[in-house]
Amino acid sequence: MINFDYIRTSSAKAAVDVKAKNASSQFIAGGTNLVDLMKRGVTAPEKLIDINGLPLKQITEDAKGISIGALALNSYVAEHPIIKAKYPLLAQALNAGASAQLRNMATIGGNMMQRTRCSYFYDVTMPCNKREPNSGCGALQGQNRMHAVFGTNEKCIAVHPSDMCVALAALDATVNITGTKGDRKILFTDFHRLAGDTPELDNNLQKGELITSIHIPTNAFNKTHYLKIRDRASYAFALVSVAVALEMSGNTIKKAKLAMGGVAHKPWRLTEAEKFLIGKQPTKENFIAAGNMAMETATSFGQNDFKIKMGKTAVAEALQHATRNI
């Protein structure tokens, strides 16, 4: 790791100004991903801007929903009584990620900013368009068991590794951002990008911009579940994960929000399956049909062929689980 310049700031404005002026600078909050990437030489910022002193740790509820500061810790959010009571899907997804120690370090904003866990991205001797544009994609014809089946192209088939983001995508959250040109907000589902021609970009933040909070609108989802399938029972990234949020009225599905993790460069919303489920009964047949529909456009790359079948079963199982007490 290079020895970098380290500064602390307690002002968001100062933070974004420094960041905008220094091409080789990065914000650091929990550091759980950034320090790891620096140790591996994937990234080598010359300046780290420690933003832990910014007042962005609060959870505040209002009539429209709930705002979570970008620097709130993953564990704090997962344990927060309002989150547990009203947004249990988010709490469940947060607790499915990483370990208790890492959740005590990682922030909400940092969770959104984490980079892919693709082996080729991490190994600086291997080709990776995300790390080194135009060096090629090592995973395309290599070890791609963990890789994407939606929204891929020949430049990048990496997946976004977050669990939390899958739940936030299902919950129609918005992201509040500040930058040198002022504040703005974008839909959570628009925050992360597909690889496209610029796999080096994970999200739509502009130069110097900083996430300040996320907002989740009030909802009437009364049946939710986060299902994560992985190679060991805990402390592993998802092979496939599914966030289910249903608004049920009696035995009828009024609203359905579904998102998947481990399958794309961003949390993947299953809009066709959502539409299909509206007005339906919570039957096994309907859930299997939703699962099949969810994976219709998936394409795989050899080692990850299983994800298409696993995706179908995971959607069905997550729906089944969410509604099992009906």
Add this chain to the structure above:
Amino acid sequence: MSYIFPTMPTQNTNNSRRDFLKKSTAIAALTIASPVLLKAGENDEKIAALFEHIDLKLEVNGIAHTLSVEPRVTLLDLLREQLHLMGTKKGCDHGQCGACTVHVDGKRINSCLSLAVMNEGKKITTIEGLANGEKLHPMQEAFIKHDGFQCGYCTPGQIMSAVACVKEGHANSANEIREYMSGNICRCGAYPNIVDAIMEVKKGGQLL
């Protein structure tokens, strides 16, 4: 072959299998380290001069330290190599095993992923600070009683994590303990004994 350089060629026991270079179609290639690091390395002299050590004040096991550290030093390496508190272990250095678990302001974290300078003014507790003099902490007692280890290398991390697990209120059942302790890998496989130890401490209801 011309491109086998000194020192002395080896006296191989199975030369037939090692003379692959003779029949190879050699391709010259430049394989380099991380480009971003090399780029940074060009400025290294400058960087070395530019980046001063940073003053850092923190408290470890009740003892205040005033230090001067490079920003890149992790809390783990600070504890082990500068403060010589070797009880906190390096098991992976990437937040993937939990051997380096310490408490920062009462919360368990992986010290390998925390830059030391980010702990300004904080209170760190390591395994060395858990016992009260000669009197072992109840979790340490329970680990001995239930033989919650074999080689002992992951043990400080397991114990620090276990104490936090109980304090956080995540020790209400064996399954909950298993989930909330999964960030601490034990290659010797002492897991069932560790769970027994934590259950006992939880049931004992001592103030941890």
Add this chain to the structure above:
Amino acid sequence: MDNNFQPTETYFVDDRADGIDKVTGKATFSAEFQLANMVYAVFVCSTIAKGAIKNMILSKAKRAAGVLDIIYYLNCPNVPGYNPYAKDPKKKGYEWGGLKVFNNNLVYSNGQPIAMVIADTLERAVHAASLVEVEYIKDEFDTDFEKSKSDEKKLIKPTEYIRGDVDAYKNGEVMVEAEYNIPMETHNPMEMHATIAVWDGDDKLTVYTKTQGPKGAQSGLAKNFDLDEKNVRVVAEYVGGAFGSGLRSWPILPATCIAAKKLKRPVKLMLTREQMFTQVGYRPQAWQKIGISANKDGKLTGITHKAKSNTSRYEDFGEGIVNVSQFLYDCPNVNTFYHLLPLDVNTPTWMRGPGPATGCFALESALDELSYKLNIDPIELRIINHATIHPVNKLPWSTKFLKECYALGKEKIGWQNRPAIAGSVLEDGMLVGYGMAGGVFGAGRGQATAKGILKADGTLLLQSAVSDMGPGTSTAMANIGSQSMGLPLSKVKFDLGDTDLPNGPTQGGSGTTSAIGTAIMAVCTALIQTLKEMAIANIAAFATLKPEALKYENGIISIADNASINISYTDLLTQANKPEIEVIKDAGKTSAEAEKYARNSFSVHFVKLHVNPTTGVIKLKQIVSVADAGKIIAENTARSQMVGGAVGGIGMALTEEVFIDNRYGRYTNSNFADYHVPVHADTPPIDVLFVNKADNIISPTGAKGIGEIALVGVAPAIANAVYNATGKRVRDLPITPDKLI
């Protein structure tokens, strides 16, 4: 079977001797010794699978702050063991075994150490190492086990065994023929291999290192650097796990010594987790094919067992994978083949249960498959084919309580609840399955020396140079010493992990307890004899007696038929004016008497699990491991070894696999996030049962050995339970969720 067997009495059950050090962080592992003036070394590793280094560009690295030296093939000082013909061109001297680090510019595998950067701080060494640029001449390479295993030209060293008719299984009444695969698995102990080396002048070397054999490391280093063995001290006081990775010396050991000598200061090097995958061995990848047949009544008629496993290009490492099929069951016709496949990877090595762990996965899975075809309970099938005489050497076993293991485990797991038809029973909405499989390992006994010092304060200090990677050697030895000397456990201490102590064996192959235990018993016997003689010589009341007429217990010597005439060890030593008495005893290898017997430890593992019928996710519910390991010396630590072996078996069965990208010949998951070692949440309650019958033929301790049989057989037991739950036979480990959907 003998339903009325009486288990042998165990020694005391007590806490681990080194428990307090381990829970307080006081236990000092290799990298944790504080030496004045110490500097830090970091390896630069190859990034190609095969070829040569054309050029190393060190300018940037040398300029980096704090760099003291960079050692590589062009400036590596002379290492005598690298040049075995240097002294006499006609006669080969000692040659360092394995990769001769920095000896030349050849690259044999990815991740091979090719240079070493030494700097004043760890951070500076790490950074400078990342600035070393390497120009390679790349060569064609092959790391593809799957593809190359079918190419006969690439295979070496076929070994063959034939008993009776070849391929008799093909004519059997009921037959199973199947292929089984296990991937590379790594030991990855929690403590990464580390070494601190320090020289005193040019002829005295002290090394703190992770090793399972301090004496072996000492001897290798002495020869490699042409030193007098007594001038080399190896310290391995605490070893943070090893599981076989510490059985031999790897490049880190000579490299650190080379650097410390060149810099004339203590040098410390700890491998990174990534380097743990490429530099300290692993369980080789293996393909196996089994053909097995039986009569309709279940009597085995033929077994053909073929195996191929990988080695490196620069060393041949093979293990007894197919041997289990030769002797575990009574079968008239058995033939086995074993081939090695050299690839451009680092060398594998023994990993917990080497040979049988791999072999039993195939054999015990195949037997399970056969049991369904025969419609005979798998336990019953094994009992029908129980071998009472070792089928290869035709010797009786010293002890064999395998049938007792079946009986104990069957009851504990609730075998009667096992679904008769695979994939047929739901429990709490989950498919439920039960499985079992056996394990075996050789129970030898090596040479060992121990010293005993009985002090006038009544304490006994025992010493041997063995190291303890975790099983609890000091606890077991203190137990044996306590029992043999008639002293309370609290008065007995066992020192280990330092070559300044008497010669101890390498800890491996489950033989530590019997080897050193035998030496300790000899030491104690001699100490007691000395005490008795001292009593006769110094104490009037005993003056006319012979030693045989005296007895000892609770730290007291007394007249055998009149315990009221007695003297404590403490008083005796005081009165004889001896501050202490010291004895060194050597215990040889297995006795001639023992050679008349076949010698093995046995285990049987039982598993209950759930499989989600929709997602294929496995949830282990319970494991019962039963061992015929001879007499149990220290129950607490013995139980922990069994539990740990079961967890290792869970990894082998369900989670562990090294991936290689064969286009680059490079591992792609050499870290703990992607190479999945089991975590707490993977581990169910594990019950351990011991037959606990002494085997006094192998050694007077009665112990046979636990470490290997704890793991051997666990993976097939899990795979068999998965089949019982789902009706899906998975023959390629690990059984990840994708294989069950």
